[in-house]
Amino acid sequence: MSRRISPVIPGFGLTLGYTLFYLSLLVLIPLAAMFIKTTQLSWDEFIAIISAPRVLAALKLSFVTALIAALINGVIGTLLAWVLVRYKFPGRKIIEAMIDLPFALPTAVAGIALTALYTPTGLIGQFADSLGFKVAYTPLGISLALTFVTLPFVVRTLQPVLADIPREVEEAATCLGAKPLQVIRYVLLPALLPAWLTGFSLAFARGIGEYGSVIFIAGNMPMKTEILPLLIMVKLDQYDYAGATAIGVLMLVVSFILLLFINLLQRRISTTS
Amino acid sequence: MSIQISKVNKHFGAFQALNNIDLNIQSGELVALLGPSGCGKTTLLRIIAGLETPDTGRIAFHGEDVSNREVRERNVGFVFQHYALFRHMTVFNNVAFGLRMKPKNERPSEKIIAEKVHDLLNLVQLDWLADRYPEQLSGGQRQRIALARALAVEPKVLLLDEPFGALDAKVRKELRRWLARLHEEVHLTSVFVTHDQEEAMEVADRIVVMNKGVIEQIGAPAEVYENPASDFVYHFLGDSNRLYLDPENHILFRPHEVALTRQAEADYQAAEVRDIRPLGAITRITLKVNSQDEPIEAEVIKDHASLNGLTRGQILYFKPKAVTTAHQ
Amino acid sequence: MTSTTLANPSAARVAQRGNVWGRRFLIAAAWLIFTLFLLLPLYVVVNEALKQGLGTFFTSILEPDALSALKLTLIAVGISVPLNVVFGVAAAWCVSKYDFKGKSLLVTLIDLPFSVSPVIAGLIYVLMFGAQGWFGPWLQDHDIQIVFAVPGIVLATIFVTVPFVARELIPLMQEQGTQEEEAARLLGANGWQMFWHVTLPNIKWGLIYGVVLCTARAMGEFGAVSVVSGHIRGMTNTLPLHVEILYNEYNHVAAFSVASLLLALAIFILLLKQWSESRINRLKASAAEE
Numbered sequence: 001m002s003r004r005i006s007p008v009i010p011g012f013g014l015t016l017g018y019t020l021f022y023l024s025l026l027v028l029i030p031l032a033a034m035f036i037k038t039t040q041l042s043w044d045e046f047i048a049i050i051s052a053p054r055v056l057a058a059l060k061l062s063f064v065t066a067l068i069a070a071l072i073n074g075v076i077g078t079l080l081a082w083v084l085v086r087y088k089f090p091g092r093k094i095i096e097a098m099i100d101l102p103f104a105l106p107t108a109v110a111g112i113a114l115t116a117l118y119t120p121t122g123l124i125g126q127f128a129d130s131l132g133f134k135v136a137y138t139p140l141g142i143s144l145a146l147t148f149v150t151l152p153f154v155v156r157t158l159q160p161v162l163a164d165i166p167r168e169v170e171e172a173a174t175c176l177g178a179k180p181l182q183v184i185r186y187v188l189l190p191a192l193l194p195a196w197l198t199g200f201s202l203a204f205a206r207g208i209g210e211y212g213s214v215i216f217i218a219g220n221m222p223m224k225t226e227i228l229p230l231l232i233m234v235k236l237d238q239y240d241y242a243g244a245t246a247i248g249v250l251m252l253v254v255s256f257i258l259l260l261f262i263n264l265l266q267r268r269i270s271t272t273s
Numbered sequence: 274m275s276i277q278i279s280k281v282n283k284h285f286g287a288f289q290a291l292n293n294i295d296l297n298i299q300s301g302e303l304v305a306l307l308g309p310s311g312c313g314k315t316t317l318l319r320i321i322a323g324l325e326t327p328d329t330g331r332i333a334f335h336g337e338d339v340s341n342r343e344v345r346e347r348n349v350g351f352v353f354q355h356y357a358l359f360r361h362m363t364v365f366n367n368v369a370f371g372l373r374m375k376p377k378n379e380r381p382s383e384k385i386i387a388e389k390v391h392d393l394l395n396l397v398q399l400d401w402l403a404d405r406y407p408e409q410l411s412g413g414q415r416q417r418i419a420l421a422r423a424l425a426v427e428p429k430v431l432l433l434d435e436p437f438g439a440l441d442a443k444v445r446k447e448l449r450r451w452l453a454r455l456h457e458e459v460h461l462t463s464v465f466v467t468h469d470q471e472e473a474m475e476v477a478d479r480i481v482v483m484n485k486g487v488i489e490q491i492g493a494p495a496e497v498y499e500n501p502a503s504d505f506v507y508h509f510l511g512d513s514n515r516l517y518l519d520p521e522n523h524i525l526f527r528p529h530e531v532a533l534t535r536q537a538e539a540d541y542q543a544a545e546v547r548d549i550r551p552l553g554a555i556t557r558i559t560l561k562v563n564s565q566d567e568p569i570e571a572e573v574i575k576d577h578a579s580l581n582g583l584t585r586g587q588i589l590y591f592k593p594k595a596v597t598t599a600h601q
Numbered sequence: 602m603t604s605t606t607l608a609n610p611s612a613a614r615v616a617q618r619g620n621v622w623g624r625r626f627l628i629a630a631a632w633l634i635f636t637l638f639l640l641l642p643l644y645v646v647v648n649e650a651l652k653q654g655l656g657t658f659f660t661s662i663l664e665p666d667a668l669s670a671l672k673l674t675l676i677a678v679g680i681s682v683p684l685n686v687v688f689g690v691a692a693a694w695c696v697s698k699y700d701f702k703g704k705s706l707l708v709t710l711i712d713l714p715f716s717v718s719p720v721i722a723g724l725i726y727v728l729m730f731g732a733q734g735w736f737g738p739w740l741q742d743h744d745i746q747i748v749f750a751v752p753g754i755v756l757a758t759i760f761v762t763v764p765f766v767a768r769e770l771i772p773l774m775q776e777q778g779t780q781e782e783e784a785a786r787l788l789g790a791n792g793w794q795m796f797w798h799v800t801l802p803n804i805k806w807g808l809i810y811g812v813v814l815c816t817a818r819a820m821g822e823f824g825a826v827s828v829v830s831g832h833i834r835g836m837t838n839t840l841p842l843h844v845e846i847l848y849n850e851y852n853h854v855a856a857f858s859v860a861s862l863l864l865a866l867a868i869f870i871l872l873l874k875q876w877s878e879s880r881i882n883r884l885k886a887s888a889a890e891e
Contacts, residue, residue: 007326008344009782010792015695022688023710026759030725031717033735037728076634083631087624095635097875101643103814104867104874106821108841109860112848113642116649116857123641148638180623209718212823212841216848229720229824236724236828241733248721255716324783345789357780360884361802370798371788426788 034252037245049246054222055231059250062228065139066207069146073203074196077154084155085162099156102149107212114145115216137219142227145217146207153206154199161195194266201262205255274335274429274462275300276321281330283316290316292486294330298464303456305477306466309509313486314466315434321464322432323347334429347430350423350461354435356415358407364418365390365403371426393421396455413444420452424459433465437472449476470510474498482506514569516562516593526593528557531571533579534590541590544569549583556580560591646864649857661847661858669836670843670859676751677826677839678819681759685815686808689766693804696767697774698782708771714763722760723828726753749831754839757825762818766811773807773881774800806880813877817870821863 038046049055083089084096102110118125118135128135135141165188173187211229219225226234228251235244276298283291291313298304306314319325321332323344331340339347359367368390372381381389394400397417407415416436423431436452437445453476456463467473473480474494482489482497482505490502501507507525514531517523534541544560547568556577560569571591573580579589650658661667692711696704714722728734730747740747747753781803785795801808823841830837838846840863847856 008324008786009698009779011796012695012699012701015691016699016701019688019692019695019707019711022691023763026756027713027763028710030729030760031713033728034721034725076638079627080631080634083627087628089628091632095631097871098635098639100871100874101639101867104817104821104870106823106841106844106860106863106867108823108844109646109821109863109867110642112844112856112860113646116645116853117641123645124637148642151638205716209716209720210824211718211720211827216845229718232720232724233828236727239733241728241731244724245728248718248724251718251721255718259716322787324787344783344786345791349787351784351787353780353784355780357784359781359784359799359802361805370785370790374785374788374790374794374798422784422788 031252034245034248037241038249041242041246045242046246049243050250054226055228055247055250057223058226058228058231059254061139061142061226062208063254065142065227066146066204066210068143069150069207070200070204072143072147073150073154074200077151077199077203078158078192078196081155081158081162085159100152102151107149107210108216110148111145111213111216114141114148114213118144118217136217137221137225139225141217141219142214142225145213146210149210149213150203150206153203154196157195157199157202158192161192165191193269197262197266197269201259204262205259208255208258209251276430276462276464277333277336278317278321279331279333281317281320281327281332283313283320283325283327289486291320291327294486294488296481296488296491298462300335300462301460303453303463303476303478304465305473305480306464306483307470307473307480307509308468308483308489310468311485312483314468314483317483318432318434318464318466321430322349322351324351348426348428350426350428350431352416352419352423352431352433352436354438356407356419358415358419358422360407362406363403364394364399364405364407364410367407367418368393368422368425370422389425390421393425394418396424397421411444412440413448416440416448420455424461429462431461431463433463435467436465437467437469445472452476474510482509484509512570514593515567516569517565517567524593526595528570528572529555530594531569531573532592532594533558533571533573533577535579537590538592541592543588543590546583546585546587546589548585549580551575558583558589560589643864646857646861649853650861652857653854657854658858658861661855662862664855666838667840667843667855667859670838670840673751673754673837674820674839674841677755677758677822678816680755681762681819682812682815684759685762686766686812688763689768689770689811690804690808692767693770693774696771698779711767712764714760719757719761719822719824720828722825723757726756726760726829748829750837753829754826754837757829758819758822761822761825762815765815765818766808769807769811769814770804773804773884777803777884803884806877806884810874810877810881813870813873817867820866 041049080095080099084092084099115136116122118128118141120126120129120134120136122136125135133140135144169187169191170183173183178186209229211227211233214227215230218227218230220230228247232244232247232251235241235247276296278294278296278298281291281294282289294313294317296317306317308314316325320327323339323342327340331338333339334347359370362370369386372386372389375381391400391403394403397420399414399417399421402410402414402418407418410418416439420433420436437449440448449472456476465476477494479491480494480497481491484505490497490506492500497506498510501510504525507513512528513525514528515523515525532541537543542562544562546558547561548557548559550557550559552572554575555572556575558571558573558580560571562569569591583589650661692707695701696708696711727748730736730740730753731749732741734748747756781799782795785799790798821841822839823845826839827842827845830839830842840859844856844859844863847853847859
């Protein structure tokens with residue numbers, strides 16, 4: 001079915017035209033502008049900018065902290081999704097409604113709240129301090145901030161899938177003699193994995209690009225706690241547009257490769273199971 | 274209002290849904306488009322309504338070409354398979370919708386609309402549901418509301434897509450008798466699509482049997498049943514047996530058109546009894562003939578002489594009473 | 602142990618009891634995560650805001666710079682949300698009511714702003730309209746300021762919120778199909794009547810849901826707006842940027858006071874979201890029934 005347009009539902013040309021116009025004007029042309037801007041740099045200049053030690057350190061920091069946050073969410077998000085879908089308990093409705101708080105709360109608010117919570121004088125920070133380690137102004141703090149802002153992704157992608165797995169499937173597996181861990185390993189995990197990966201990759205991608213919630217808790221020390229998006233801001237403040245653009249392109253390419261990789265992984269999983 | 278369909282073709286990509294369809298429907302007639310799923314019957318109905326445009330060919334209402342007329346100007350009533358009632362409107366507002374959509378100078382006053390809606394709801398015997406929402410109705414009730422809504426704009430043609438398809442067996446039987454009676458009353462040119470041959474036979478004045486985008490046969494129910502134009506029509510209109518005379522030729526006959534006896538007689542053929550199924554008024558016997566793998570089924574009244582003390586494995590003699598076709 | 606078959610009732614009961622403890626443990630863990638990750642940050646915001654009493658709190662949120670930041674936030678929301686609503690309806694319409702080549706590519710493009718870092722969203726407008734940008738010289742000649750001014754903030758806000766409405770409407774409209782629209786057309790409705798009387802009431806709750814999410818993001822966007830704002834107090838500061846400035850000036854109480862205002866809005870948005878979501882689920886259930 002290549003092009004099926006009902007003769008009685010009007011507006012195809014109008015809505016498609018407007019959609020393309022709007023997207024081009026606000027999203028595609030500006031993004032293209034960034035890529036065109038980088039072509040003003042020679043290849044060597046581009047490589048020199050993105051392989052500067054400060055850039056590489058920031059790239060590594062952004063990548064690792066986002067990965068850790070996505071992994072933490074992969075565990076606690078799965079737990080939350082499971083509990084919210086499978087159990088009825090006091091407070092379920094409140095948790096259910098509040099899961100989306102990180103999406104509704106401005107990231108700057110999240111940033112200063114988490115900083116206050118995790119500084120050595122803060123509510124949680126003082127416990128950590130007495131145990132002898134620091135949270136705020138360290139990569140750990142960055143990971144925790146990213147965990148907060150990306151918390152809903154895994155929960156929200158898993159919930160509908162979990163709700164759609166009929167309990168009968170687990171019961172059938174149990175009747176066939178499977179032990180609880182075997183039910184999880186052979187029945188639940190394969191069914192959940194594609195959605196879990198989607199949630200994980202959304203959280204990961206968002207974590208790499210996240211800015212507002214991180215800069216307060218990060219400390220922003222070059223080479224140590226400076227994330228990649230912040231480095232773009234620093235370059236812009238120094239009127240180094242070429243540098244900012246090169247890092248922007250690097251970030252886009254990294255997240256594009258990441259999404260592509262996870263997409264392929266997902267396809268592989270859904271074809272083997 | 275009569276309908277003339279001439280040389281209609283329709284493709285969806287590489288798939289040919291309709292192949293050169295010619296069909297004339299008389300004024301006041303109730304016609305069934307009958308065929309298996311994918312045969313093009315629904316596409317043809319949607320083309321008559323103007324919901325699809327044919328690649329080539331024309332549709333005329335009472336001799337007047339409507340091919341280029343917009344759907345809202347064709348004045349057809351259409352009942353969707355899943356009714357497509359407006360879920361956010363009450364039953365009353367659903368039925369009133371078509372009247373309220375008329376241009377200002379043709380639009381009746383709210384008072385007249387209310388009268389008209391109640392008349393229609395009375396016609397479908399559901400006036401007491403006027404304030405309900407579609408989700409609060411049963412399938413059969415939704416079906417009748419959809420019909421009332423279609424009739425509200427006083428269409429010249431009524432089109433129904435699998436009107437009983439989504440209903441359970443009992444409601445379906447009641448409703449199709451009711452539809453046939455309603456058609457007697459309002460006498461509107463009506464076309465309905467169905468895949469159920471019993472439904473087509475019971476309700477329609479004429480049946481159009483379709484297969485793979487072409488019309489196989491057009492005729493009154495008795496005619497298509499008694500004189501099917503092809504093997505396809507024969508098979509589609511009821512259970513059938515195929516008996517091979519030799520590898521090239523076979524004859525077709527229906528299970529109730531079989532004569533049975535316990536003793537060998539002239540023209541009768543021997544067969545082994547494989548199964549005996551009492552089905553109430555009739556009993557079905559499955560027979561195995563040596564010359565072919567395909568079994569033969571015979572249906573006889575339950576107190577038929579040949580059934581007396583009959584058990585599996587015995588030999589019976591059968592003869593097709595009325596051989597209808599002998600194609601190959 | 603040969604009596605592990607589930608036909609054995611006592612074995613089943615043992616399994617059941619194991620489940621109860623596992624279940625209690627998981628629920629307790631969920632509560633703990635919820636408290637640590639979601640409740641405590643909220644508590645901190647309110648607690649810090651009220652540290653010096655209600656008086657200071659109100660002074661902080663009613664001072665002129667805070668009010669002008671609120672005003673700018675409202676302007677950004679007020680322009681970006683309606684534009685994205687119109688876009689979202691148009692995009693959802695052509696994606697869900699028709700089949701055409703390149704449809705999945707279009708859907709990917711609609712979602713694209715979600716996978717772009719907000720800082721980049723700001724950067725691209727600087728590259729277009731900044732002094733060094735494509736249109737920079739021309740804009741300067743005509744004395745038009747886009748970047749480091751209100752238009753830039755609005756543009757950046759639009760960019761990050763483009764997908765919200767379309768994303769909510771597309772699955773809902775795909776589920777509902779086109780039959781009701783066809784029925785309306787057969788009953789004599791023109792295109793506009795069909796949209797107004799049939800389509801719009803059916804997508805109403807999805808639309809509200811999308812607007813709620815879009816508003817939340819537009820109101821709270823920080824990174825993209827930060828790049829294009831220029832941080833001029835009382836001029837180009839939105840509420841989140843105002844929070845940042847106060848915080849960096851070590852005026853923590855004021856920062857948290859304004860933050861708690863944003864928090865209250867966020868909670869309000871969550872309530873709205875919950876409410877519209879329950880209505881959508883009802884719609885979907887009735888669509889699935891047919």
